[in-house]
Amino acid sequence: MTRTYPDEPAEAFPQPPQTITDREDRSIDVIPADDADTESLVEMYLDFDPADRAQGIPPVKEEAIREWLETILDGDCVNVVAKHDDTVAGHATLVPDNEDEHELAIFVLQAYQGAGIGTALVETLLGYGQAEGIDHVWLTVERWNDPAISLYEKVGFEISSAESFEIEMAIRL
């Protein structure tokens, strides 16, 4: 394992299902993605503003979105979605790498950003990960993306490498 992780494991995170009221007074359910319709995730990514893409994901074209979702909704990955009524407003995923560590990413639809849904998604995803026995999680984030970096720090991620274009952060569960 070459990545640097915090010495201490993080606290216990909430497990799905969770229901929160976001800062816009919307009731949001955070649930495992297995229970959600893949089609509504495809819908979400078709609505996703290309300007909010990071490092080439999510893909833009429907076929590429489907192919990408197939990979990250695979059985050994962990996925949660944030639902507002029937609309998927956000999605968070843990995908294993070759070293038994997991890469994390979250996506929140533009109309639902800045309302606390990202934090609920990450915390619930990490709780789900803890329940699945996952103990090392990392991510990369663009250096200019201050809101995302503060969210990850608040949850307990620490910067493990800041030498390249992207900042790498890690958490021990």
Added chain:
Amino acid sequence: MKILLGVGGSELSYQALTETLERVSETGDELTVALFENEDTDADVETVHQRIQERIDESGLEPPLRRVEGSSPGSELVNIAESEGFDRIVLGGGGRSPLGKIQLGPIVEFVLLNAQTPVTLIR
């Protein structure tokens, strides 16, 4: 045009080699292939050298193949391009993380940020 193609032994770097050889055989550009040691790949330098030479032989072209010495291949590639009047540096890179995010290795990143010549990244 004088082209300096850096190959470090990653799959993407071989792909860039194949594509560049094809392109050069159409354009007639003056190509030099520079082999460097990439710590992120497992293959030893002799194996990489041999594989590059095989691909070059298959192409029917005869570009010079040279080795980039030193512990900082990115910096060396930039120096060679500048001091020997190359018009362009070409590199393969931009692999994907488990989640599908595009990632640039440290050598590619160094060249992109520091080269005074145009850089083409084949991914």
